[in-house]
Amino acid sequence: LQDIDSSSSVLVTDCCLRCIQNSSMTVTMPSKSNATGRILVIKDALGRAQSNNIIIDGASNYAISQNFGTAILICDGINGWMVISR
Secondary structure, eight states: OEEEEEEEEETTTTEEEEEESSSOOEOOOOOOOTTTOOEEEEESSSSOOTTTOOOEESTTEEESSSSEEEEEEEOOOSSOEEEEOO
């Protein structure tokens, strides 16, 4: 579990990111070739995503835009990162 408060790149050790942002931010996903089978949870922990979107770069630029929203992503290693639950 890691708290992030600004645009960040996902680290190899990350499995759950709690976003505590005061402005819009971008989470950059790792390369699909280095992440096959990996699952990652990204959560708006403070309920600020409606006014401070969390953009997930590398998953078709999906955005969490609902307060307390969550995205669960998986990487298949071929097509890249896919949102499997919101």
